[in-house]
Amino acid sequence: MSEDSKLRNLLIDAAERGVAYRESATERPVAPTAEAVAGAATFIEAMPLEGTDDEAVLAMLDEVGSPATMMMAGPRFFGFVIGGSLPVTVAANWLASAWDQNVVMHEITPATSTLERVAMDWMFELFGLPADAAAAFVTGATVANFTCLAAARNRIYSDIGWDVEGDGLIGAPPVTVIVSEEAHPTLLKALGLLGFGRNRVVRAAVDDQGRIDAGRFPEVNGPTIVCTQAGNINTGAFDPVGKICNLVKPKGAWVHVDGAFGLWAATSPDKSHLCSGFADADSWATDAHKWLNVPYDSGIAFVRDTAALKSAMSITAEYLMTDTEFRNPSDFTPELSRRARGVDVWAALKSMGRKGLAEMIDRCCSNARRFADGFRAAGFDVLNDVVLNQVLVSFGDDAMTRKTIEGIQEEGTCWCGVTVWQGKTAMRISVSNWSTTEKDVDRSLDAITAIAKKAKS
Numbered sequence: 001m002s003e004d005s006k007l008r009n010l011l012i013d014a015a016e017r018g019v020a021y022r023e024s025a026t027e028r029p030v031a032p033t034a035e036a037v038a039g040a041a042t043f044i045e046a047m048p049l050e051g052t053d054d055e056a057v058l059a060m061l062d063e064v065g066s067p068a069t070m071m072m073a074g075p076r077f078f079g080f081v082i083g084g085s086l087p088v089t090v091a092a093n094w095l096a097s098a099w100d101q102n103v104v105m106h107e108i109t110p111a112t113s114t115l116e117r118v119a120m121d122w123m124f125e126l127f128g129l130p131a132d133a134a135a136a137f138v139t140g141a142t143v144a145n146f147t148c149l150a151a152a153r154n155r156i157y158s159d160i161g162w163d164v165e166g167d168g169l170i171g172a173p174p175v176t177v178i179v180s181e182e183a184h185p186t187l188l189k190a191l192g193l194l195g196f197g198r199n200r201v202v203r204a205a206v207d208d209q210g211r212i213d214a215g216r217f218p219e220v221n222g223p224t225i226v227c228t229q230a231g232n233i234n235t236g237a238f239d240p241v242g243k244i245c246n247l248v249k250p251k252g253a254w255v256h257v258d259g260a261f262g263l264w265a266a267t268s269p270d271k272s273h274l275c276s277g278f279a280d281a282d283s284w285a286t287d288a289h290k291w292l293n294v295p296y297d298s299g300i301a302f303v304r305d306t307a308a309l310k311s312a313m314s315i316t317a318e319y320l321m322t323d324t325e326f327r328n329p330s331d332f333t334p335e336l337s338r339r340a341r342g343v344d345v346w347a348a349l350k351s352m353g354r355k356g357l358a359e360m361i362d363r364c365c366s367n368a369r370r371f372a373d374g375f376r377a378a379g380f381d382v383l384n385d386v387v388l389n390q391v392l393v394s395f396g397d398d399a400m401t402r403k404t405i406e407g408i409q410e411e412g413t414c415w416c417g418v419t420v421w422q423g424k425t426a427m428r429i430s431v432s433n434w435s436t437t438e439k440d441v442d443r444s445l446d447a448i449t450a451i452a453k454k455a456k457s
């Protein structure tokens, strides 16, 4: 067989296997069977001396790997905050993988750099952010938070005459970092990586939904970075970012918004009120692999002060075309080499348009409300105000709730995870997948209710 036909056959085989996998998404049990998980041990072997045919490599991946996956792409996976890649984004991602572009510099990757620029401009418009801000396509919200806070560190230190990029933090004047009592742990990790320390932070008090209470906000004096949140991982609640900006921006503080999934509420006319005042902040982190439903991994950092982000991230080298009139993507990201993540983001936005995106966000929120109504009707306690796509439910005491969740995960109709909210064990439901229908919610509610009742008896 010629090399060309080998390539063609292999890629078509991969596409057909991928299609069959996705076609099974609605009916396959969401969690893999114990037998399939045990089968994944087939992968464990010593590093082979001889190679294996490409076709056999792919067949092994599919035959052993596919059954052992969690069906996160399907309509009834409600754990964590997980989108299920839209078909067009999987297709775009496959094509972009075939292109194999290293999107570092515009001049050597003109197509993918242009697509990222377009996707970035569309997102500025969708989120109501300044058109001259900067954006970086990164792996996810953890690194988006890191990227935004690196820009914050640069700006805050340059305001007090300290070159933090050149001289580091040893011996630097102190900067106060204020975070919510409900900050996501990855935000604290980003602060640790930046040398601010995970624990050396001032905590802002929150209310019963996990929102920062602006009335009890800590006093701001001196160089300060304030980290707020759009979309609490448990309740979906939003910090009052506009009010916090009014309090702290006159004092020169940098306000950051961790909007891993919540920022997408700004794209729905029905939900955008939750993001009011967000445009006054200085930086915003979000994920595309959550609510935009693109393949992993994909997050975006937005920074108002382009110069601060560029100072923190850009490098020069004789062999790189850094002196250019174009926007070099790597001037804004922690990585130099990386995949062209913006292609999947562009494909999602282009295929849905403003209207389709708002419809998807609204559909997820209304399905979350449908879950909450169903739980209340069945006599279970819903622990949060369902303002977005997150629902917390308790099935009795902590042990009963945990037993019910284990039963749900084992039964396979849907998959939901556990959390502890304000001292009470709860089941978390996050409706983030574009393909979840009312029927999926009703089918899941029936299964959950039956399992919870059986656990009680």
Ligand SMILES: Cc1ncc(COP(=O)(O)O)c(C=O)c1O
Pocket: 080, 081, 139, 140, 141, 142, 143, 184, 186, 187, 229, 231, 232, 233, 258, 259, 260, 261, 287, 299
């Ligand atoms: C509010 C918030 N911030 C940050 C993250 C981390 O996101 P990622 O896992 O994409 O890095 C999450 C994840 O759920 C989140 O909900």
